[in-house]
Amino acid sequence: MKKTMMLGTLTVAAVAAGAASAQTVNDITDRGSLNCGVSTGLTGFAELNQETNRWEGFDVAVCRAVAAAVLGDPEAVTFVPVTNKVRFTALNSGEIDMLARNTTWTYSRDVDLKLEFTGINYYDGQGFMVPAALGVSSAKDLDGATVCIQTGTTTELNLADFFRVNNISYEPVPIETAAEAKQQFLDGACDVYTTDASGLAAQRSSFPNPGDYVILPEIISKEPLGPLVRHGDNEWGDIVRWTLNALIAAEELGVTSANIDDLAAAPGDNPEINRLLGTEGGLGEMLGLDADWAVRAIKAGGNYGEIFAQNIGEATPIGLARGLNAQWTNGGLLYSPPFR
Amino acid sequence: MAEPRTAAFVRHDQLPPSPPPAAETGVIKWLRENLFSSVLNSVLTLAALYCIYALLSGFLPWFFNGVWDAESVRDCNEQMGENRGGCFAAIEATWRQMVFGIYPNDIYWRPVTAFVLLWVAFAPVLFQAVPRKLLYFTLLYPFLAYWLVWGGTVLIPVLALLGLVVGYVVYSRLVDQSFAMGFLGGVLAAAIFWWLSGFITSNAGDVLALREVATRNIGGFMLNMILGVVCVSLSLPLGIVLALGRQSSMPIIKWICVIFIEFVRGVPLITLLFVANVVLAYFLPPGTNFDLILRVIIMITMFAGAYIAEVIRGGLAALPRGQYEAADSLGLDYAQSMRLIILPQALKISIPGIVNVAVGLFKDTTLVSVISMFDLVGIIRGPILASTEWNGVYWEVFGFAACLFFIICYGISQYSQWLERQLATDRR
Numbered sequence: 037m038k039k040t041m042m043l044g045t046l047t048v049a050a051v052a053a054g055a056a057s058a059q060t061v062n063d064i065t066d067r068g069s070l071n072c073g074v075s076t077g078l079t080g081f082a083e084l085n086q087e088t089n090r091w092e093g094f095d096v097a098v099c100r101a102v103a104a105a106v107l108g109d110p111e112a113v114t115f116v117p118v119t120n121k122v123r124f125t126a127l128n129s130g131e132i133d134m135l136a137r138n139t140t141w142t143y144s145r146d147v148d149l150k151l152e153f154t155g156i157n158y159y160d161g162q163g164f165m166v167p168a169a170l171g172v173s174s175a176k177d178l179d180g181a182t183v184c185i186q187t188g189t190t191t192e193l194n195l196a197d198f199f200r201v202n203n204i205s206y207e208p209v210p211i212e213t214a215a216e217a218k219q220q221f222l223d224g225a226c227d228v229y230t231t232d233a234s235g236l237a238a239q240r241s242s243f244p245n246p247g248d249y250v251i252l253p254e255i256i257s258k259e260p261l262g263p264l265v266r267h268g269d270n271e272w273g274d275i276v277r278w279t280l281n282a283l284i285a286a287e288e289l290g291v292t293s294a295n296i297d298d299l300a301a302a303p304g305d306n307p308e309i310n311r312l313l314g315t316e317g318g319l320g321e322m323l324g325l326d327a328d329w330a331v332r333a334i335k336a337g338g339n340y341g342e343i344f345a346q347n348i349g350e351a352t353p354i355g356l357a358r359g360l361n362a363q364w365t366n367g368g369l370l371y372s373p374p375f376r
Numbered sequence: 377m378a379e380p381r382t383a384a385f386v387r388h389d390q391l392p393p394s395p396p397p398a399a400e401t402g403v404i405k406w407l408r409e410n411l412f413s414s415v416l417n418s419v420l421t422l423a424a425l426y427c428i429y430a431l432l433s434g435f436l437p438w439f440f441n442g443v444w445d446a447e448s449v450r451d452c453n454e455q456m457g458e459n460r461g462g463c464f465a466a467i468e469a470t471w472r473q474m475v476f477g478i479y480p481n482d483i484y485w486r487p488v489t490a491f492v493l494l495w496v497a498f499a500p501v502l503f504q505a506v507p508r509k510l511l512y513f514t515l516l517y518p519f520l521a522y523w524l525v526w527g528g529t530v531l532i533p534v535l536a537l538l539g540l541v542v543g544y545v546v547y548s549r550l551v552d553q554s555f556a557m558g559f560l561g562g563v564l565a566a567a568i569f570w571w572l573s574g575f576i577t578s579n580a581g582d583v584l585a586l587r588e589v590a591t592r593n594i595g596g597f598m599l600n601m602i603l604g605v606v607c608v609s610l611s612l613p614l615g616i617v618l619a620l621g622r623q624s625s626m627p628i629i630k631w632i633c634v635i636f637i638e639f640v641r642g643v644p645l646i647t648l649l650f651v652a653n654v655v656l657a658y659f660l661p662p663g664t665n666f667d668l669i670l671r672v673i674i675m676i677t678m679f680a681g682a683y684i685a686e687v688i689r690g691g692l693a694a695l696p697r698g699q700y701e702a703a704d705s706l707g708l709d710y711a712q713s714m715r716l717i718i719l720p721q722a723l724k725i726s727i728p729g730i731v732n733v734a735v736g737l738f739k740d741t742t743l744v745s746v747i748s749m750f751d752l753v754g755i756i757r758g759p760i761l762a763s764t765e766w767n768g769v770y771w772e773v774f775g776f777a778a779c780l781f782f783i784i785c786y787g788i789s790q791y792s793q794w795l796e797r798q799l800a801t802d803r804r
Contacts, residue, residue: 076748077762084759086470086766089478089593116592117758119748125654126748215761215770242768244453244460353450353764 060133060265060272061106061324069112072099073132076117079238080348080356081138081158091115094347095136098157098263101333102134102279105325110336124149127266134276136263138234150267154277157262157340159360159369161255162194163233165240168250170227175254179204184217184226186210191231194257214239232259234348234356241353255360275323282330285312285372286339288363293338300331312375319375340370438462442772448765466769467776470760474776477595477750483527483587487598490524493517494605502791504798525594525602527586535573539566591669595750597780602669603751604738604784607676611737612730614677615684616723620714622689633685640682646743648675653747672744680737687729691722724799731792735785752777 064070074095075082082093091099091113100110118126118137127135128150138160139145141153164175172178175198185192187210199206209226211217218239221229229236233255240246263280265273286292289309291299296313303315310316314327323329337343341363348356362368398404411421441461445468446452452463467474476484497517500510519533543566551558594602621633640648652671695718703713723730745754756773760766766773 075762076750076754076758077760079762079764079767083763084473084478086473086760086763089473089481114590114592117748117750119746121746122650122654122748129654215768218768218770238764238767241764242449244456353448 060269061275064106064133068107069114070099070103070106070134071114071116071132072096072102073116073118073123073126073135073137074099075137076119078138079241080234080352080354082117092347094158094343095138095263097337097343097347098136098280098283099134100336101283102276104332104336105279105282105329106275108332110332124151127151127264130266133272134263134265138261139264141260141262141264145264151264152267152273153262153264154273155262155280156260156369157280158234158260160232160234160259160261161360162191162230162257162259163236163255164252165221165229165236165249166227166252167224168248172252175252175256176202176204178206178228180206181227182207182209182225183228183230184209184211184220185230186214186217187212190257195230198254198256218242234354237348237356238354241355271324275325278323279330279333281372282312282333282375283340283343284363284370285375286330286334287341288365288370288372291334291339293335293342296331296334300328308375317376444468449767449769452769462772463766463769464772466760466766466772470766470773471776473596473755473760474752474773474780475596476598477755478593479589479595479598480587480593483589486524486527486586490521491598491601493520493524502795523586525589525598526591527588529577529582530584530586531573531577535577536570539569539573542566542569591667594669595755597752597777599669599744599749599751600738600741600781601784603673603676603741603744606673607680607737607741608734610673610677611680611684611733614681615688615730616719618681618685619688619692622685623692637682637685640678641686645676645679645740646746648679649743649747651675668749672747672749676737676741680733683733684730687726687733688722690729691724691726692718694725695721724796727792727796727799731788735788738785738788739781752780 074091074093077083078093078095080093081095082091083096084090085092096115099113099115103113104110116126116132118132118135120137123135123137123139124145126132134154136157138158139153140160141156145151146153164178166172166178178199183195183206185195185208192208195206195208206228209220211220214231214235217229217231220226222243229239231239233251236251240249240251243249263276265276285308286296289306289312291309291312299309300313300315303310307316311319312330314320314329314331318327320327320329338346344356344358344361345351348354350357358366358368360369362370364371395401399408412418437459438461441456441459442464443452443455443461444464446455446463446465449463449466452465456463472481472484476487479487494517496510497514499506500508500514516537519537523530523533543562546565547558547562549558550561618633618637621629622637624630624633649672652675653668656666656671699717699721700713703717706713708716742751742753744751745757748754750758756777760773761768761770
């Protein structure tokens, strides 16, 4: 029933969106600020600073980079916190210009909901956390384990599939919220807690003895997370897509917030850096922006690696390793198409 | 005459009463009578004592081992070491957001002033002893509070108020001819006035302007208070009108009221909130900036109004038929009999029910967290529990929220009981 209603509203949304858009960049410029949908709160990815009321985090940094590219000011963002129940309607109704809210890129969202994913800024996947005392080193050793799992989510289905494929059994302990999960897991009501690996790391950082728990190496699902925009305005989609690519390419090319001023001052030896930073070629004009757009985007929070390290990297309490999110040159999956 | 009798010993004064047996006095008697008067009561007492012990033995160490000064939840855990306790430093670090949402730090004085003045405005409504002249301030208060909380030019609330005045003047001129004419004329005049004043405010946007605060930044307990106070205040008159309309002998009015009440009562509040947030966005013309808080207020008011209408209908039904007939026999018209005879009695009977709805409504305002508004629950579940510093500090912050709600709801309940005692003039 609820689903039918949601789909109904989304259909209306799609019709309305098709008629309304194609001028997103002009709207943003007129308004003087980018309306960016973010999570209402996700450790490391979207956080509201308690002192300054400023939004910070890994997803938030994408919004700031786009605002810097389009408007020249990384602070010119109106952050619209959206729950996962209203996120797509907020985007389709035009309340927000883009959504950077750890949203998994799936077929039905891309095709059926008329959304356009503009890239992947974090490769996540479902993982397992167990107490170190259990002495388990692989998820395949978990035969007969009790597993804390949030009901009604895709993680539940992934879990069932994984255990069936490996022909081992488990006993689910259904829970409703992350808060309940923490309580149950710490009290020993379940041997294993499973959710997205980034969420596991964030949860573990709040435990009294984080070192007593290990996250197993198996990742049993693909959860590519990325920013997205509406169907129907490809110019705007290109700007978001290539801003993200600029951040990724900057890391690959060794352009950091420390050396970008020198590199952007004059054309250097590397033609791709020159094209990226606008000292050569006219890539900015093709996007409808000026030549410095990528320079501003990278200066907003640094290149991809810097943003990662600052918000969720190993030096932070969350302590995520780069893993799949390393550059392709380092064995990861980050691979920006060339700037030429 | 008989000889006076002689006796070896005659007691002159009364013996002092001997103390009652130990089992019939003091603490022991009280215990026997109240806690151990029968086998069943003894068992229940022991069970209750065990429950209290179990609760306190969990709660007290948690409370007294708590850390009140820490940088983050990890710092808390380090300071506590093996003694598990609460991380109350989280409340100290986040209470600003829990109370004010994302409201700018340097102008907290504005909502605080509005909050203090709220009680001044409420005083003449709630207490008979307060001078009646203060009611004028009550009428002004909504506009003053809007200006203080949202900021912007003072012209907007002033012109909104003037529009109401214009509407009222037109109404009172025309109402002699007929009520419908007066009502329509008043609404029309106010609408025209507001439409014209739109040109003034768009050109003179900085007259006595306070810094504007976006609706999105209004949150925390402040948002719950705004929604609760506004919606209860508006839903009471709406409920009275609906209740009277449902009893009307005019079929169209009656059926409109019945359908409205039954429809709204048959739909969960959360659905109405989704309609306010999501669906309305599609039906309104593109570019209209219809404030989200206003949309939510309309929906919650409708919802509470329908419930209050049914409560008041119960009060109306409880009045003896003779009261209606007495009013008629005095020659009072419909409005007079309602205002002077029926409603004062019906509303008094309805007080417990109305308070029930009001308290429930106040707590229901936390549902707006589902449509991504940062009310008290929304800001705890979102930014506070997700922050790197305070990730996972559930009991402490939710306990703080529960305290805030308890204070208000218990206050409402106590006031209503006091009011019932004040109004108890009959049939007891």
